[in-house]
Amino acid sequence: MRSPTRVLVLAGDALDDVLVRRWADEGVLPTFRRLLGEGTWATTLNPVGLYVGALWASFSTGTSPARHGRYCHHQITPGTYDAKLFLAKDLRAEMFWTALSRAGRRVALVDVPKAPFTPDLNGIQLVDWGTHDPDPDSVFVTWPPDLAADVTARFGGDPVGPCDRVPRTPEALRALRDNLIRRIETKGRLACHYLSQGSWDLFLTVFNDPQCAGHQFWHLHDPEHPKFDAEMARALGDPVRDVYAAIDAAMGSIIEAAGPETAVLVYGSHGMGPNYGGTFLLDEVLRRVEAARLPLAGLRRRAAAAARWVWEHTPFRLGKLPGPVAQRLRDQLGAALPTLDVSGTRRCFQVPNNDAWGAIRVNLVGREPAGRVRPGAEYDRFCTQLAQDLRDLVDADSGKPFVRRIVRTDEVYPRRPDDDLPDLMIEWQHDRPIRAVTSPLVGTVRGRYTGVRTGDHRPDGWVIARGPARAAGRVERPLEAEDLAPTIAALLGVTLDGVDGKPARELLDVFRTPGRASKIA
Helix, strand or coil: CCCCCCEEEEEECCCCHHHHHHHHHCCCCHHHHHHHHHCEEEEEECCCCCHHHHHHHHHHHCCCHHHHCCCCCEEECCCCCCEEECCHHHCCCCCHHHHHHHCCCCEEEECCCCCCCCCCCCEEEEECCCCCCCCCCCCCEEECCCHHHHHHHHHCCCCCCCHHHCCCCHHHHHHHHHHHHHHHHHHHHHHHHHHCCCCCCEEEEEECHHHHHHHHHHHHHCCCCCCCCHHHHHHHCCHHHHHHHHHHHHHHHHHHHHCCCCEEEEEECCEEEECCCCHHHHHHHHHHHHHHHCHHHHHHHHHHHHHHHHHHHCHHHHCCCCHHHHHHHHHHHHHHHHHHCHHHHCCEEECCCCCCEEEEEECEECCECCCCECCCHHHHHHHHHHHHHHHCCEECCCCCECEEEEEEHHHCCCCCCCCCCCCEEEEECCCCCCCEEEECCCEEEECCCCCCCCEEEECCEEEEEECCCCCCEECCCCEEHHHHHHHHHHHCCCCCCCCCCCCCHHHHHHCCCCCCHHHCC
């Protein structure tokens, strides 16, 4: 007879704590209502400013973005002004389950977001069977390799696919909701099946569906959203609630299958709310600040734009000139354009991050190819002035502040001279839609969010720990996302080296009952 699973970790990607608690209280989520009555709740803090892209890497490695290296789907290539795709295999830190496997612990992993494939694992791993946002060109792979055929034969493939590409019609959105629920139910059965196959020290599975539901359906969930569609909401109901209810049922079946002696951790990576960010306005704001603070820089930028327009729009006209003349003009313009590179003429520029927080990279001498701000006192003065210029921005419609806070990256993360982290991170106000911002310095900047997502991320996450004692409680201090990996490892008697997080003693104490203490090192 196989021994029971020792530690079961169930997670929901962007499983919002406010919605979980509300619907648990209302009886919509009976599994969570039971967990809240029997377990200990803790809030988890995600990497400041970078949490959307960095949090799962921090969960999986127990390290901060400065160490594991990931903060966005695209990141600047040091020494250039170009951004390249960051893939799961590019992570610079070790996954915590690799250390568990090396220590002889038997592990099972199902769809951990942004996690690399781990060959020779002491157990099984399913990578991108049904994740929200897999790497481009990613395919479903498993360890051991022949497990993929068994999974596909028993449970089929992902019925959802890229949810951002779904048309915004009632029929397409209904199909998306139904397919999300189908994927949740299938993953629940899949997890129960493989849970029964081994004496697992750790069984970890992640439901990625709340992420997709929040992004695509927030305007049907939230009557206050400017895109709320009452007619469609009457026809579809609340798809976000439907997805949460399906996850509640699936998690309940997995917990029951694991058995009463299993240590259970349920993790909600971060929250979800309306998509009211202002990142789409940031680049033009920075250009206006630059032009106002350095008029010559604005003139150079306008000259660069004019030269580029000529180069891109006049080949046909140049073609009517005599051949040698046209060629000389093309050669002259083409040679001039690289010297008028927009990034090279600016003292700072926007870099990819997320909609909830904007990110700025300073054009630093010695770090960027055409650096214009010297390190040290000049860098400090520049960041201070830029932060103040950004704080002066207000919503052009309401007159309320546009920026909630600005964080200097070097104040929260250790920096290296050649790293690719931004220098400033800007958190927007998220209590209303933003269409235009204004200040005496930049004037009025208008723009429009062109994406399809009506819901966006909220920063903090949460975890519930339930042990055999079934004692409800709450951890007074917030934990860090990096603390979860060493906490899970400690439950299994393994100490992780080279991590930033620390085992959460409050969660470990949940499992230290007389009948359990001897099994936890």
